[in-house]
Amino acid sequence: MAETIKSPMPGTFYRRPDPESAPFVNEGDEVSSGDTIGIIEVMKSFHEIKAEGAGTVSRFLIEDEDPVGAGQDLVELE
Amino acid sequence: MAIKVRKPGLLTTVQDTGRFGEYDIGMPPSGAMDVFSYQIGNYLVGNEDGAAGLEITYFGPELEFTEGAVIAITGADLPPKINGEEVPTWEALWVEEGDVLSFDYLRNGARSYLAVAGGIDVPIFIHSRSTYTLIGLGGHEGRALKEGDHLKIGEAGDRSVRVGMAVAREQIPTFSDETELRVIIGLASYRLTEESMRTFLGTTWTVTPDADRVGYRYKGGELGFVEREQPAGAGADPANVVDFGYPVGSIQVPGGVEPIVLVNDAVTGGGYATIGTVISVDRDALAQTKTNDKTRFRRVELAEALEAREARRRQMAEIRQALL
Incomplete structure (x- = not known):
């Protein structure tokens, strides 16, 4: 059963901690509860988005640096 | 409690x-x-x-x-x-x-x-x-x-x-992801070229993720200033004027890109030309716009702004009366 990780807030979504680094996670990676999967930038601050359960990242539903809305699906976990 | x-x-x-x-x-x-x-x-x-x-x-x-x-x-x-x-x-x-x-x-x-x-x-x-x-x-x-x-x-x-x-x-x-805000043109709108004023009023701007209680920043167009030799006391950026007070709701355009509406926690004065001011009633609507929303600015005269303020005052009094 696929689950999604949602954005709690509107802003800009980033898949990597900074432009020179590798993405936090890639499709096919295993994640555990509490792992960071991305960052939302809003109001000049950055907020880590963490997995709430364990699973495998089946796909990203948003591109790096795309605008994001509150409650929008970011990642699908299996 | x-x-x-x-x-x-x-x-x-x-x-x-x-x-x-x-x-x-x-x-x-x-x-x-x-x-x-x-x-x-x-x-x-x-x-x-x-x-x-x-x-x-x-x-x-x-x-x-x-x-x-x-x-x-x-x-x-x-x-x-x-x-x-x-x-x-x-x-x-x-x-x-x-x-x-x-x-x-x-x-x-x-x-x-x-x-x-x-x-x-x-x-x-x-x-x-x-x-x-x-x-x-x-x-x-x-x-x-x-x-x-x-x-x-x-x-x-x-x-x-x-x-x-x-x-x-x-x-x-009700709130939507597209909002129109009424503005009074001034105090230093003379610094903007006529064409750029048309661009400012004709552009559908996007609220950037920076927008917060200090300022609402927008992207979507570029504005140019009238060429001049900067007077003593004004900075080198063509968006600069000699320092003055910034009204709450005033709009400045540092470098000619990304207009910023100064809101409740903003600095009270400085050296950027303010090209207009969002009318007080519409600052409520502005406060309900969120990052990535669309915003347009519409020019109004002072009489309309004052009328809108009076209408809002009456509406609030009516609501209060109904809740007594």
């Missing part, structure tokens, strides 16, 4: 009508950004004008009440829940001791207001309880709420008679 902050949300601050009238010492007003929603919350719970509430931005907190209380949530479409059950907005509600208020994801708008009968009892600093986070003044310890905070609530007496009172449907503002 107190509120325990179990989770703070993204940016939850104590705000009231603000500390207007302190520009002479360089103090911005702070205060609730959407005055209408904030004030109606106070009417619902039977508070005096100016009682402090919470301004909740983009993502809601989780709050526990240590005693029974009358509360109301107004503003953005950020669905509130008590003990996990969705409850109405724009209506006076009863919460029991131990009840937990939380919020679903934001649907529209940007800021919700929590009014509690008795008001949030934080120390008054220069005639206001509003938080000015940039320099850590006012509100609860001069900052946004954190997990574990306790907020004292003022004495309210028995207000249970208010429970169930609600604002009439047609009086409740």
Whole structure:
């Protein structure tokens, strides 16, 4: 059963901690509860988005640096 | 009576009508950004004008009440829940001791207001309880709420008679991801070329993720300034003028890109040409725009701005009357 990780807030979504680094996670990676999967930038601050359960990242539903809305699906976990 | 902050949300601050009238010492007003929603919350719970509430931005907190209380949530479409059950907005509600208020994801708008009968009892600093986070003044310890905070609530007496009172449907503002804001052109609009003024008024601007209680920044076009030899005292950027005061709601365009509307926590003066000012009534609408939303600016004259302000005053008086 696929689950999604949602954005709690509107802003800009980033898949990597900074432009020179590798993405936090890639499709096919295993994640555990509490792992960071991305960052939302809003109001000049950055907020880590963490997995709430364990699973495998089946796909990203948003591109790096795309605008994001509150409650929008970011990642699908299996 | 107190509120325990179990989770703070993204940016939850104590705000009231603000500390207007302190520009002479360089103090911005702070205060609730959407005055209408904030004030109606106070009417619902039977508070005096100016009682402090919470301004909740983009993502809601989780709050526990240590005693029974009358509360109301107004503003953005950020669905509130008590003990996990969705409850109405724009209506006076009863919460029991131990009840937990939380919020679903934001649907529209940007800021919700929590009014509690008795008001949030934080120390008054220069005639206001509003938080000015940039320099850590006012509100609860001069900052946004954190997990574990306790907020004292003022004495309210028995207000249970208010429970169930609600604002009439047609009086409740609706928010969308496209907003028009009315502006008065000036004070230094003479610096902008005529073509750029047309561009400014003709462009559908996008709210950037930077937009906050200090300023709302937009992208979507580029504006040019009239060429001139900069006068003594003005900086080298063609957007510079000799320093002057910035009205709340004034619009500046540093470097000719990304106009910024200065709002409640903004600097009170400086050397950027302000090309217009968002009228006071429409600053409520601005406060409910969120990052990535679309905004257009429409030119109006002072008479229309004053008329809009008077119409808003009458509407608020009507709502208050209906809730007495």
